[in-house]
Amino acid sequence: xxxxxxxxxxxxxxxxxxxxxxxxxxxxxxxxxxxxxxxxxxxxxxxxxxxxxxxxxxxxxxxxxxxxxxxxxxxxxxxxxxxxxxxxxxxxxxxxxxxxxxxxxxxxxxxxxxxxxxxxxxxxxxxxxxxxxxxxxxxxxxxxxxxxxxxxxxxxxxxxxxxxxxxxxxxxxxxxxxxxxxxxx
Amino acid sequence: xxxxxxxxxxxxxxxxxxxxxxxxxxxxxxxxxxxxxxxxxxxxxxxxxxxxxxxxxxxxxxxxxxxxxxxxxxxxxxxxxxxxxxxxxxxxxxxxxxxxxxxxxxxxxxxxxxxxxxxxxxxxxxxxxxxxxxxxxxxxxxxxxxxxxxxxxxxxxxxxxxxxxxxxxxxxxxxxxxxxxxxxxxxxxxxxxxxxxxxxxxxxxxxxxxxxxxxxxxxxxxxxxxxxxxxxxxxxxxxxxxxxxxxxxxxxxxxxxxxxxxxxxxxxxxxxxxxxxxxxxxxxxxxxxxxxxxxxx
Numbered sequence: 001x002x003x004x005x006x007x008x009x010x011x012x013x014x015x016x017x018x019x020x021x022x023x024x025x026x027x028x029x030x031x032x033x034x035x036x037x038x039x040x041x042x043x044x045x046x047x048x049x050x051x052x053x054x055x056x057x058x059x060x061x062x063x064x065x066x067x068x069x070x071x072x073x074x075x076x077x078x079x080x081x082x083x084x085x086x087x088x089x090x091x092x093x094x095x096x097x098x099x100x101x102x103x104x105x106x107x108x109x110x111x112x113x114x115x116x117x118x119x120x121x122x123x124x125x126x127x128x129x130x131x132x133x134x135x136x137x138x139x140x141x142x143x144x145x146x147x148x149x150x151x152x153x154x155x156x157x158x159x160x161x162x163x164x165x166x167x168x169x170x171x172x173x174x175x176x177x178x179x180x181x182x183x184x185x
Numbered sequence: 186x187x188x189x190x191x192x193x194x195x196x197x198x199x200x201x202x203x204x205x206x207x208x209x210x211x212x213x214x215x216x217x218x219x220x221x222x223x224x225x226x227x228x229x230x231x232x233x234x235x236x237x238x239x240x241x242x243x244x245x246x247x248x249x250x251x252x253x254x255x256x257x258x259x260x261x262x263x264x265x266x267x268x269x270x271x272x273x274x275x276x277x278x279x280x281x282x283x284x285x286x287x288x289x290x291x292x293x294x295x296x297x298x299x300x301x302x303x304x305x306x307x308x309x310x311x312x313x314x315x316x317x318x319x320x321x322x323x324x325x326x327x328x329x330x331x332x333x334x335x336x337x338x339x340x341x342x343x344x345x346x347x348x349x350x351x352x353x354x355x356x357x358x359x360x361x362x363x364x365x366x367x368x369x370x371x372x373x374x375x376x377x378x379x380x381x382x383x384x385x386x387x388x389x390x391x392x393x394x395x396x397x398x399x400x401x402x403x404x405x406x407x408x409x410x411x412x413x414x415x416x417x418x419x420x421x422x423x424x425x426x427x428x429x430x431x432x433x434x435x436x437x438x439x440x441x442x443x444x445x446x447x448x449x450x451x452x453x454x455x456x457x458x459x460x461x462x463x464x465x466x467x468x469x470x471x472x473x474x475x476x477x478x479x480x481x482x
Contacts, residue, residue, distance in 0.1 A: 016205075017192035017235050038193030038236065039226075060186055062224055063376075068291055075218070075243060075263055080294040086223050087295070090193050091216075091240055138290060155375040156289025 023093040027052065028102025038090045042082075043067040045089035046099060054100040054129050055084060058158070062086040065157030068130035070098040070137055070185070079185060081137025083156070098185055100129035103136075111177040112136055112170070121170030123161035131157045135171045136185065143179050147172070188223070189232035197241045199325065202351055207327075209235045210348040216240075217261055217300030220292050246299070246353060249273060258355045260299025268293060276359045279366040279384060283314045286368070289376045302334075303352045305408070307341045308378040310370065313403035316411055317384035320357045326350035338408045364388045365472025367464040371456060373447060379404040380447040381457050383436075385464040387419075387472040394423045395474065400432075400461060405442040405453050412436030412461065424469065427479035433462040 022035045027050055034049050046055050046069065058066030067084040073095040074080065074087075103110035112132045115121065122128040131154060138145060138153035145153060150171050151164075159167060177183070196202050206213060214233035216222055225231050239246065239261060247261040249270045256277060258267070267273060268284035287293055287301075287310055301311045302322065315334045323331045326349050334355075337345045346352060360366070365387040371380045382403045390396040398419040403409035415436035422428060442453035469476055 017194045019190070019192050021193060037190070039188045039190060041187070041227075060227070062220065062292065065289070065291065074240065075247075075295060076266075080265075081291050082295055083291045086220060088193075088216075088219070088223070088238075090195075091219070091238060093195075134290065137294070152375075153290050156291050 021090055025092050026096045036089050040089045041085055042087040042089050043084035052099050052101050060085050065134055066127050066130040068133040072096040079140055081134050111183050112174040115170040115174035119170040119173055120166045127159045139175050186227040188226035191233055191236050193236050195238040195241050202237055205237050206349045213237055218295040218297040220296040221304040256357050258298055260352050261297050264293035264296050279368055282368045283310050286370050299352045305342050305344050308404040310382055312338050312409040313382050313401045314384045316401035316409055317386050317399045318357050320355055323354040324350050325353045340407050360386055361388055365468040367467035369460040369464040371460055381405050381460050383460045383464040385468040387468040389472040389474050393474055395419045400436050405440040405457050410439055425477045425479040429462055429465050433458040436461040
């Protein structure tokens with residue numbers, strides 16, 4: 001009879017590195033818990049596991065910005081605009097995430113959403129969630145940006161329809177309203 | 186695109202990071218901001234078996250510390266933090282300028298100065314700036330060692346870091362008040378890697394001549410370099426446009442660019458002279474040294 005071999009893997013004793021990790025993430029104020037592979041990207045986590053498909057995958061190479069979301073607590077305590085295709089879900093364990101779905105409150109659009117609507121800041125709309133989240137990240141840091149600062153702020157977000165002019169107008173209009181009404185996220 | 190499978194750990198102490206590095210050596214990669222590492226993992230250019238995430242070490246390794254004659258940057262300080270630092274704007278304005286032109290807002294929010302230096306992309310920006318400023322880096326292994334940045338940068342994606350070591354801090358001497366500086370990054374489009382990037386620092390003396398000029402050049406050779414020949418040409422001079430032209434040519438001499446989608450080797454070599462000249466003009470101007478137009482230029 002063959003000798004029974006008990007193979008003790010590292011993880012069976014004290015799991016030091018992990019192939020599957022439990023994560024808890026607060027997205028738009030709601031707590032989610034999942035066990036994920038460490039290689040799972042934040043954008044896929046948000047779309048495929050949590051089911052919030054407002055965050056888009058554009059280039060998947062951190063160029064286009066369509067996947068932009070805000071993250072709080074990852075690098076410091078401020079809300080930061082990040083490209084969720086270049087962040088691991090594991091990195092935001094215990095942190096907060098804000099996506100486009102979290103902007104409207106009680107059926108009222110966020111000033112940025114309304115400004116994009118009123119100023120024709122979108123045509124096909126694919127880039128819009130990322131554009132709005134990047135704009136929000138910019139305005140939280142700089143509530144009264146110049147036109148030039150807005151252009152720099154959204155230089156990581158590509159739009160193939162509008163030519164950006166109305167996007168910049170939208171952000172200017174939203175910035176004004178947010179300042180006047182003291183609106184943040 | 187998914188990276189290859191890997192195991193993950195986010196230690197709470199630097200000692201644990203070092204212990205894990207000793208255990209896994211080349212199998213492991215350090216994750217800082219992830220804005221060079223994760224794209225490369227997604228493209229499967231690299232596939233580490235273990236990823237050691239430094240996200241829990243920010244309170245220890247992210248800081249901008251004014252220590253009198255030098256400024257110390259924790260390796261996990263982000264580009265955005267450098268961009269917004271009042272200490273740096275006042276004392277070493279070259280650094281916020283460099284930071285402000287890296288990638289885009291989202292990239293700057295997560296990307297770190299230490300990560301960028303340790304990654305050592307030949308077209309990276311920080312190596313060039315840190316070279317021009319005579320910075321040094323602190324490396325933590327079983328012992329701590331501090332070496333000049335010139336000895337840290339070894340080649341494309343290659344540094345003096347051993348597999349068991351972690352880059353922890355960058356020390357930058359403050360240039361004297363009244364120094365001139367310039368950052369010339371030529372990019373095809375906003376947020377692109379540099380086609381060529383040049384940092385210049387000019388320290389004037391009381392007579393309005395160049396006491397010291399530092400010129401560093403990146404993206405046109407396997408690793409960023411100091412243009413020493415050009416620096417010597419400028420020392421003690423009140424340069425005219427002809428001297429600037431010759432210094433710029435000397436600064437481009439060591440360049441060995443490759444032809445790629447950003448341009449041919451010949452073009453990049455020529456572009457190097459142009460950007461060095463512009464950098465020197467701006468740095469001299471900020472140092473209060475006027476450049477006379479010579480007849481031959």
